[in-house]
Amino acid sequence: MTLAxxxxxxxxxxxxxxxKYVKGNVDRGFTVGGVDxxxxxxxxxxxxxxxxxGSRFIGPFLNTVQRWEQTLSLISEVVSVLNALxxxxxxxxxxxxxxxxxxxxxxxxxTVRQFPAILKKERxxxxxxxxxN
Numbered sequence: 001m002t003l004a005x006x007x008x009x010x011x012x013x014x015x016x017x018x019x020k021y022v023k024g025n026v027d028r029g030f031t032v033g034g035v036d037x038x039x040x041x042x043x044x045x046x047x048x049x050x051x052x053x054g055s056r057f058i059g060p061f062l063n064t065v066q067r068w069e070q071t072l073s074l075i076s077e078v079v080s081v082l083n084a085l086x087x088x089x090x091x092x093x094x095x096x097x098x099x100x101x102x103x104x105x106x107x108x109x110x111t112v113r114q115f116p117a118i119l120k121k122e123r124x125x126x127x128x129x130x131x132x133n
Contacts, residue, residue: 003052004064007045011071014038021086031086035079042076 017033049072052058052065 003048004061004068007048007068010041010045011075014041016082032079032082035083035086038075038079042072042079046072 016038018030019033021028021031046069049065049069052061053069058065
């Protein structure tokens with residue numbers, strides 16, 4: 001299953017570009033750049049996985065495809081929140097200002113607080129999966 005291996009290699013080597021954001025003389029925190037490329041990659045990979053899932057030969061690969069669909073969905077959610085945070089930093093919108101979780105809207109605050117645990121859990125799952133192969 002070359003496509004799933006290609007997707008895994010692509011995401012294993014992908015990195016987010018994090019830049020310090022300064023407005024005037026005020027350090028506003030950090031923003032994530034290059035999000036457009038990540039979103040395009042997500043869309044491409046999701047379409048490829050959907051094509052695989054629709055194949056009549058998916059049987060032995062179904063678990064791998066479903067795992068990648070879940071992982072890419074999580075990445076998509078994280079990118080969406082990072083985009084919202086970056087926008088709020090640039091525009092001083094209601095959720096923005098200095099990047100402090102306490103100033104976010106309640107729903108966004110809960111999501112942001114869960115990020116470290118979610119990412120740690122996903123890394124642990126990925127490492128366990130690699131050690132099983």
